[in-house]
Amino acid sequence: xxxxxxxxxxxxxxxxxxxxxxxxxxxxxxxxxxxxxxxxxxxxxxxxxxxxxxxxxxxxxxxxxxxxxxxxxxxxxxxxxxxxxxxxxxxxxxxxxxxxxxxxxxxxxxxxxxxxxxxxxxxxxxxxxxxxxxxxxxxxxxxxxxxxxxxxxxxxxxxxxxxxxxxxxxxxxxxxxxxxxxxxxxxxxxxxxxxxxxxxxxxxxxxxxxxxxxxxxxxxxxxxxxxxxxxxxxxxxxxxxxxxxxxxxxxxxxxx
Ligand code: ZN
Ligand code: FE
Numbered sequence: 001x002x003x004x005x006x007x008x009x010x011x012x013x014x015x016x017x018x019x020x021x022x023x024x025x026x027x028x029x030x031x032x033x034x035x036x037x038x039x040x041x042x043x044x045x046x047x048x049x050x051x052x053x054x055x056x057x058x059x060x061x062x063x064x065x066x067x068x069x070x071x072x073x074x075x076x077x078x079x080x081x082x083x084x085x086x087x088x089x090x091x092x093x094x095x096x097x098x099x100x101x102x103x104x105x106x107x108x109x110x111x112x113x114x115x116x117x118x119x120x121x122x123x124x125x126x127x128x129x130x131x132x133x134x135x136x137x138x139x140x141x142x143x144x145x146x147x148x149x150x151x152x153x154x155x156x157x158x159x160x161x162x163x164x165x166x167x168x169x170x171x172x173x174x175x176x177x178x179x180x181x182x183x184x185x186x187x188x189x190x191x192x193x194x195x196x197x198x199x200x201x202x203x204x205x206x207x208x209x210x211x212x213x214x215x216x217x218x219x220x221x222x223x224x225x226x227x228x229x230x231x232x233x234x235x236x237x238x239x240x241x242x243x244x245x246x247x248x249x250x251x252x253x254x255x256x
Pocket of ligand 1: 059
């Protein structure tokens with residue numbers, strides 16, 4: 001089976017929804033539709049049938065298009081079991097052990113709480129793609145609205161263990177400001193400097209910085225590197241527990 005086609009759909013000011021298309025059947029799924037109109041436009045333009053709406057978490061900028069799209073297409077709404085009460089129109093609630101497939105493409109569900117108490121990632125292993133919502137961003141991570149640093153660190157560590165070539169599709173285009181912050185935490189990281197420059201060039205031309213990859217993030221994202229001795233030394237926190245270091249980096253980002 002060939003890999004899913006993945007199309008970025010810019011929504012609101014800095015959100016991305018993603019349209020997944022199975023080329024064999026022309027069936028489509030959308031991940032985190034902030035709003036319905038831009039998604040409908042892409043569905044019409046590509047002449048695909050929307051069968052699933054996949055939500056990573058309950059926030060409005062990820063679910064705002066759910067009910068309109070469901071009314072227009074009859075698509076099933078899929079979201080985190082641990083937060084089913086807050087997902088508008090949910091039909092199918094999934095957690096870590098759930099089996100889920102879209103058009104024959106199996107997705108592994110990862111429970112990744114911390115930004116919100118219920119948050120899942122959809123990992124389409126065969127298509128080498130993971131949809132991380134507001135948990136893992138390119139060069140950043142989500143704010144801890146409903147979870148603890150320990151929870152978020154565990155969630156990020158789970159994502160970091162995916163194969164390095166896995167492409168990361170996250171909820172927002174925050175990479176450029178994330179890069180500015182990351183350089184204050186990890187100023188001696190040559191790969192981070194290169195990534196920051198690449199990102200500046202992309203954004204100067206208003207191009208997306210997504211997808212990133214797990215391998216690139218492991219080397220450049222300070223929130224994944226809280227256990228790294230060099231980064232800990234740069235912070236004056238050599239030998240501290242990674243959760244303590246992660247919490248300090250998150251605190252600095254909140255005040256950046
Ligand atoms: Zn969110
Ligand atoms: Fe968001």
